[in-house]
């Protein structure tokens with residue numbers, strides 16, 4: 160038996176399956192979003208001319224065990240060094256990356272020499288591949304961010320141009336006998352590269368001053384208190400959700416990153432500005448205040464634009480009404496609303512209209528603000544906390560019963576609202592879930608139900624999440640909505656697409672998107688929940704596509720026929736969810752059973768147009784139900800389509 164730990168085996172002759180190299184490396188898991196020591200495993204790597212195969216490995220016996228995975232050499236787009244992370248342990252000092260269609264594969268060699276041998280050999284075997292990359296990321300993708308350029312999208316184009324082109328290595332003796340024509344990739348090297356777009360402006364970075372938008376009371380001793388409106392200096396961005404900061408008195412600690420803003424559009428300091436508020440929420444707030452001339456400025460449904468929402472009281476018994484005015488930019492970068500009174504800033508414009516109606520239904524008389532309202536959820540209950548002490552939980556009432564058992568409403572440390580899923584024993588593959596929970600904790604978006612943590616030291620285990628007082632979307636549609644307008648319904652769909660676009664960017668597949676897996680907040684905001692959870696269900700009726708609980712009615716043909724899940728199968732499910740919204744919670748394909756649905760949907764049958772949806776709304780559903788997954792839009796596309804439609808309608 161060869162000594163697998165150090166030596167390299169290079170064979171002189173070269174048939175397809177002949178080993179070119181064989182070494183034991185550490186490999187970073189490609190599935191896990193959060194990097195922890197558990198994500199690194201020792202694997203035996205074997206390179207042949209066609210494939211990299213890696214195997215489970217018994218270090219005691221120096222023996223190869225089961226095959227864990229393969230990468231086709233022809234799919235490789237780039238092979239390069241990676242800068243080791245700060246303070247990385249000894250066994251991870253010599254990382255390199257193999258980029259192929261499924262993203263980066265990170266491996267760690269035991270010595271620099273072995274790493275060089277692999278990189279050199281790999282560059283040699285891939286050099287005629289199609290689509291070789293010209294730019295790459297010199298640092299790791301960690302915790303949903305490229306460390307080199309801070310971009311938060313995994314597919315983001317590389318930020319550094321390759322110094323040595325992937326294929327720019329001397330040819331081996333055998334290959335030089337049969338010269339190949341230059342590939343387009345090779346030709347490209349001699350041409351100058353196109354000018355680089357300017358790097359994306361990073362979000363707040365260390366040293367920057369931010370302003371607290373909300374009060375934050377420390378949840379652990381390491382946290383720092385935030386006082387609304389005060390300034391803080393960012394010291395370190397530990398991850399996307401928790402930053403270390405200092406206050407004006409030099410006190411340091413961790414803060415939730417979504418509680419502070421870098422004075423971005425400059426509107427944060429005005430009480431009339433309500434970011435993240437949609438049209439219906441603005442109307443609700445203005446009606447509740449019930450003041451003639453009550454107004455606020457909110458983000459318009461179109462990103463980067465703003466809308467003034469204004470309430471006027473009707474005379475006598477007639478109820479008041481809301482008007483919405485888009486703040487329009489002029490080609491000279493000025494702003495106006497109702498008439499062509501132009502102002503160079505939005506605060507100037509608001510100030511003017513506080514004194515003059517000038518085309519609006521009334522002047523802007525009273526500021527209506529939601530500022531004192533609920534602060535957003537934090538990713539976890541304090542920095543680094545994901546195991547929650549069950550003694551800190553109080554149970555208040557039962558909310559319902561689901562696939563995993565009872566769900567209860569309660570408080571954490573007597574004051575924070577939480578929902579607690581008590582996982583019925585035998586219903587979940589718990590160890591796998593607990594591992595995944597660390598990844599899920601990092602997912603944070605205003606339209607995703609936040610996972611706060613887990614209690615795993617006892618049975619049953621608990622999953623602790625954000626609590627949403629209006630409960631499940633399906634019941635909300637069926638029971639609580641009173642003659643909703645098509646616009647209100649579209650806003651609910653927009654909430655879902657925004658949460659899903661975030662998951663899509665994180666390459667996270669939901670697998671069970673449906674109205675029953677969305678929840679509604681106190682103010683009507685819809686949030687997606689239970690993402691990825693179906694992978695941990697232990698119930699064949701639910702997990703097998705032939706099972707009675709499988710979400711057949713939400714599944715596209717490729718899932719029904721080949722169990723092929725993707726973000727595009729989530730898009731199909733979104734189309735069905737939108738249909739549920741516009742039918743106020745009807746069961747899709749009411750008259751068909753699961754077997755009939757598989758047959759008819761694969762044959763081209765689609766859901767009918769709901770009465771509340773006109774052709775334009777319905778067309779958004781039908782584009783999600785294209786037969787071919789590639790022809791369906793992405794969630795990012797859907798956000799844009801719905802934004803445009805809402806903008807037109809208001």
Ligand code: ADP
Pocket residue numbers: 558559560561562563564566578580608624625626627628630631675678689
């Ligand atoms: P499971 O995913 O285990 O099948 P569900 O998530 O469907 O369970 O939960 C069952 C019910 O509990 C839901 O229909 C909903 O009414 C309620 N519920 C679950 N999570 C929350 C939450 N975070 N906030 C408010 N209500 C919730």
Ligand code: MG
Pocket residue numbers: 561675676689
């Ligand atoms: Mg559920």
